[in-house]
Amino acid sequence: MNMNLLAVAPEVIVVVAVVALLMIDVQWRPGPVWWAIAAAMGIAGATAAVALQWVDYRGADAASFFSDMIAIDGFGAFAGMVIFPLAGLGLMAAWPLIRSQGGRGAEFVVLVLIAATGAHLMAAAANLIMLFVGLEVFSISLYVLAGFTRERVDADEAALKYFLLGAVASAIFLYGIALVYASTGTTSIGGIATYLRSTILLRPGVLMAGMAMLLVGLAFKVSAAPFHMWAPDVYQGAPGGVTGFLAAGAKVAGFAAMARVLAVALGGRIDDWAPAVAVLAAVSIVLGTLLALVQSDLKRMLAYSSVAHAGFILTALVAGANGIPDMWFYVATYAVQVLAAFTVASVVSGATQGRAPLSDYTGLASRSPWLAGMLGLLMLAMAGIPLTAGFVGKAAVFRSAIDADYLWLVIVGVVSAVAGLFFYLRVIVLMYMQAADEESGHIPVPGGARVVLVAVGVLTVLIGVVPWPLLTWLRDALPL
Amino acid sequence: MSLSAYLPIAIMALLASGFAAISLGLSRLIAPHNPTPEKLDPYECGIVPLQEPVQRFPVKFYLVAMLFVIFDVEIVFLFAWAVRFTQLGWYGIGAVGIFTLLLIETLVYVWKRGALDWNVARRSRRRPAVVEPLTEKAA
């Protein structure tokens, strides 16, 4: 057995932090400062560990350990470098919510940390079973987070819906693993790829059914249409402080797993799944855009927009392994944007609140020019306006699709992106070109949210203007 | 692919669902069918039902039952380790040790938080700090 503790170091560090936090909390009830310290140490340690993985094992040195269960490669390491800081930002943005939950706040911190661990496990798994374990660890934490505040019924509703539908999707995914195993005789991702390359299946039906079910399970997690219907209800119902991490983390982890399963394990079968993925992408883009146009609630609108964004990211995956760097670019930049957008929503409409009616944002520019400016920037970035990271991301995924001869998909994407601009712009118009209500006053911005917004704003513009370093980097973010 | 290999399964599925459908359908057709309002009531003992037949359990029951299931299921892992005890050696002992530690830690947490206390009222008198902040706004 080739053991390499570095392979599990991020998980181990986070789990140690979690155990310590739980034990200390239940015994001494030390208060929020200590939660923050434990979380910061866990996240910093895990980030350092994945950074070390990145330095030592990306590219040719990639390998898998623990009986071919966990990989250390550029792919998993980069995923970790996105996920763990994302968890940190998520906690910072959610801090008012955490404090409002009294003694239960520590559990919130723990759940976010465990979710991050699960997400990284999904990205770094070298075996479908491991991937499933990561998926469940991640998902179950999110189910609880979605309903974390108990004072509102709609948050419970959101959590229950998320749980029920997520369980269905997980079951389908697990069945897919079983069928793929039945067809190839292994659950190892590398093993499946080798088997499919070296063997001609005379009766691929079982494999095909397995592929379909794997795709369903993962498409659900990333909220691609028509598996998206949970997203608007859950995003709208979940407390404002949670939603950002919920949306961002699910995208990162889901697409990491999807890229590994489709592009690596089933890479030899790209001709079978690429058209299906392309159709999923097109349906998601069009449906997400059209439905986002008619929303009157910011969080719900962002949910539909995230469906459309899932479609754009899928656009990169039709190119198979060649599209992975472009996929990462889009996923990473979009994840921080959506986290920040929901952060603004939680500041304006309330950290424990679910709904964020657009009327809350009328004349925001005069109530808080700072928040309005950030939200405006994020809207422009999501719409894909040049000189923001969003534009480069769209250009990158479209390039992938063009290279893979999916011009029709690109045209669908471009047209929808243009149409999509209107609902993003609508928010800006509301904020800047309409007067605020008389009674609504200045909005204080909590420190954590401020840090998140500044960081994301700077990143979005910086990467938008100078995307090349990141794009170069991502050439190494390839799976084993 | 030809599905011939799955033909027996298909036949079996067909037979099974056919049997169910036929027996249910037959009894519906053959059996006498004279409904009266009293017959359709949940209890035919002459008392008008006051509430839905589904019993209400204390929510605590679910919590304890769930915790039991969780800890029970974890035993399965120990079983797998036990039957291969010699082959797995010290690595196995180490792994299962960590696993058990995590389980114990969970148990301790659950216990300390009071999830195993059946009588909430009594507990709240003893340690109000545990119960009070759960749903209220504190900070």
Next chain:
Amino acid sequence: MTGTLVSLAILLPLGGSVVLLFAGKRLPEPLAGVIATLTVAGAFGCAAVAAVDFLTGAGEALTVRWFDWMPAFGVDASLGWDRLSALMTLVVTGVGALIHLYSIGYMKGDARFGRFFTYLNLFIASMLILVLADNFAMLFVGWELVGLCSYLLISFWFERETAAAAGKKAFIVNRVGDVGFIVALMVVFAHFGSFRFDTVFESAPEVLTTGTATAIGLLLLVGAAGKSAQLPLYVWLPDAMEGPTPVSALIHAATMVTAGVYMVARTGAIFGMAPIAAGTVAVVGAATALYAATIAVAQTDIKRVLAYSTISQLGYMFMGVGAAAYVAGVFHLMTHSFFKALLFLGAGSVIHGMHGEQDMAKMGGLRRKMPATFATMTIAWLAISGIPPLAGFWSKDEILGTVFERGGAWTVLWGVGLLTALLTAFYMTRMMWLTFFGEPRWDDGVHPHESPAVMTIPLLALAGLSVVGGLVNTPFRTTLEHFLDPVFDAVRLAHVPTGSTAVALAGASVIAALIGIGLAALRYRDRVPDETGFAWRLMGRGYYVDDVYGQVFARSGKLAAAWLAFRFDARGIDGAVEGMGALTRKTGGWLRPIQTGFVRTSAAGVVLGAVALLGWFLWRGGL
């Protein structure tokens, strides 16, 4: 050295807008405007110094690389400095600087004085990015930024509902054009694997078939028609005058609308391979020219006359570039930017002096009250009408001459152009007479006065340019043609007529202009005729196109495909835009019932999707 200057030309206004964005509120009023004006003037200076080499004939086209932007696309953030972009830069910054200067006077006392100059500077910087781009991606960046700035500026006084609506309308109609433009870019990239101008244009003959070139050309035309307000996407421009008058001047003269013409000229290599696309450009241009001129004849609002006049003149430019007379097209772009800026600023001066009155029926007799404005406007009037030796005559004549010279069906276009010239002279004369001559018809309490020097000086400068601007390219001295020669080296240019043909054609257009002026002078000499008949109302309302757009798109949603997904706070936007909004809301509304929020519905979605995917995969598996 030259590279640094070229970069500075963009960075100065860009920096100005950044400074004003943060400090605009704190600076005392004129200072913000002065800073903005100086940055643009500085940009002009940089461009002028950099362009000296070209004038002496020594200069070579060069690329100024800023940084790798997206090398995988063959895209650097880099500027291309050649003669065409040099000319465009000089026009944009030169006219732009004068408009900035004028704005200091015009915007005096506005609550958001600093913010206005922030946008104005950003507008100039965006336009410079557009004309200095050396690849399609940078061009697109500029293209989008210009759209954004126009939106900000047109709806600058967003307290007025019409202004906010006009801004949205401009933005939305431009987006329709942008769809064509982006799809064209995608097709270009799919075929060339690069966005770089030099790569694309050099390898175009080998890579593109005529069919593909035609497709790209037509898609580009959609984009250009949106930006340059051609049929059928012109509807935003007349409303765009809801913005402050200097903005109208900037949009109509130096920036924004010229982008389409510039883009067609720049992509001449592709249009050269696609005669059908080029012909379509010319036909669209000619049709727009005549169509807009007839509408301009019946307008009563002084700025609306000028707005439709711009559309009409842009039609000329399209006709020129469509006929492969790129030099003539760009030449007219240049002269037009002089006299149209002058006309708008003059109109602004009139409106300023009349306390905001824009209806020509309530003007008249202003020539004594506003002598400087009157004198300069007269020059612009004669220039746009095509009276030699003023600027408009030479450029318009060159376009018409080239079109005629191509013979065949092009002669029809020439006829249309000539008729438009007559109409142009007519409606401009009508405007001049209603405004400056005759008896005063002012409202009570209006006391017209001349504008301050800060406003009249730009007028005088532009008037000078309108007089001499045409002399750079006359049949006797084709300086501009020589200047631009290297740019259009690879492109087959259309022939400019010479000898007696040239004289005859010039005579024809002068006669047309004189007829137009004469008719209008007779009609409006000493009275304001009743213009409420059916034909006048028809033309005055722009043939009810806005209303028709609204009806068509709103009532029969089936006409437009589902991709017309525009919903943008449809209330308050008239015409086409409202229709599209309603259409999309409806489409979204149809989809909405699917989202019941019940878990069972969502689960059904999952199951249906799963079944569909299973079906596909099993079918692929040969079941």
